Amino acid sequence: MRAIVVREFGGRPEAADMPIPEVGPGQVQIQLEAAGVNPFDKRIMDGFLDGKLPHDFPLIPGTDGAGTISAVGSGVNDFEIGDRVVGKFLVPPVGHGTFAEYIVVPCESTIAKLPDEVTAIRAAALPTAGITALDLMHAAGVKGGQKILIVGASGGVGSYLVQLGALAGAHVLATARPDDTDRMIRLGATEVVNYGRITVTDSPTHALDSEPSVADSVRITDPGGIDVLFDLVSPPPVFADNASLVKPGGAAYSTVWSADEEDLKARGVTGGNLESTGGAAELRELLRLVGNSDLMVPISNMPPLAEAADVIGAPGARGKTVLVI
Numbered sequence: 001m002r003a004i005v006v007r008e009f010g011g012r013p014e015a016a017d018m019p020i021p022e023v024g025p026g027q028v029q030i031q032l033e034a035a036g037v038n039p040f041d042k043r044i045m046d047g048f049l050d051g052k053l054p055h056d057f058p059l060i061p062g063t064d065g066a067g068t069i070s071a072v073g074s075g076v077n078d079f080e081i082g083d084r085v086v087g088k089f090l091v092p093p094v095g096h097g098t099f100a101e102y103i104v105v106p107c108e109s110t111i112a113k114l115p116d117e118v119t120a121i122r123a124a125a126l127p128t129a130g131i132t133a134l135d136l137m138h139a140a141g142v143k144g145g146q147k148i149l150i151v152g153a154s155g156g157v158g159s160y161l162v163q164l165g166a167l168a169g170a171h172v173l174a175t176a177r178p179d180d181t182d183r184m185i186r187l188g189a190t191e192v193v194n195y196g197r198i199t200v201t202d203s204p205t206h207a208l209d210s211e212p213s214v215a216d217s218v219r220i221t222d223p224g225g226i227d228v229l230f231d232l233v234s235p236p237p238v239f240a241d242n243a244s245l246v247k248p249g250g251a252a253y254s255t256v257w258s259a260d261e262e263d264l265k266a267r268g269v270t271g272g273n274l275e276s277t278g279g280a281a282e283l284r285e286l287l288r289l290v291g292n293s294d295l296m297v298p299i300s301n302m303p304p305l306a307e308a309a310d311v312i313g314a315p316g317a318r319g320k321t322v323l324v325i
């Protein structure tokens, strides 16, 4: 089968012909049509799980994928050949991922059947980023009228989180580079906090380049503070500055292990470092929202599988990238 592989940790992804995996008892084989790309794929390829889980090389990366069940092992009752499904898969030994024409996974994996109205390509953009966004919403218990700040809003997790926040009736402040401002508003942001180099023109002959911090901008626009911070990108010192905007009794979460949980507690702020634990139930909830048109799947890029090397680990995400297999 066609697949993308790396031959060692840190290696460049390349196209390869790999054997089609066969089903064993309790497993299903999925013929994949599409695979979602996440920052975690690159981390795995670079050895993030080395020493924690066994790996097989050549290693096929990819955790998110959607397609059709093409074989079922003995003892599988919940799925049959022909079912259209989507899932999030990280099954040891690591190296048998979704950037390939076929995958074999245990039937109790994070896997859900697709409603007729959701295509495999849209579904493949959901699992990791969508489930993480839903986990963050559940953890913080976001309520209507609350002010939430999403830092890193323009990427995969953020583009779902902005929508889920708006759906909950929250006042959503979303960070974006200036050229991505309109998309954030369309997704449901109430306010957009621009970051990166911004040129301020205060007279016909004078322009000033500045790079204000997100926290400094929000202190000006929302001096009363915020109820919830979801920070998807900042290193610890920047997270601490952003978290200082949260009112006592509020919540602050990092998805990149930047929160000092003792420090938050001392300020009467709940939350901390969130590791996504959502599974098939959360995936079904996301599919229901997409099927009802309450959630838009924010795909910005759909290259063919053979071009995976150009997009794995690439910066500047605007929503999701999905590899078309």
Ligand SMILES: NC(=O)c1ccc[n+]([C@@H]2O[C@H](COP(=O)([O-])OP(=O)(O)OC[C@H]3O[C@@H](n4cnc5c(N)ncnc54)[C@H](OP(=O)(O)O)[C@@H]3O)[C@@H](O)[C@H]2O)c1
Binding pocket: 038, 039, 040, 128, 129, 132, 151, 152, 153, 154, 155, 156, 157, 158, 175, 176, 177, 195, 232, 233, 254, 255, 256, 274, 275, 276, 277, 315, 316, 317, 318, 319
């Ligand atoms: N803990 C968990 O369980 C869990 C689960 C899922 C994801 N994650 C992690 O959470 C992070 C976000 O995931 P993702 O899938 O959304 O990543 P992504 O799709 O790559 O999005 C990251 C976004 O953040 C923007 N960004 C970068 N620096 C920024 C800054 N200083 N201020 C504001 N925005 C900035 C990027 O745009 P520009 O490059 O244009 O700035 C990009 O749009 C990743 O590190 C991922 O590994 C953790």
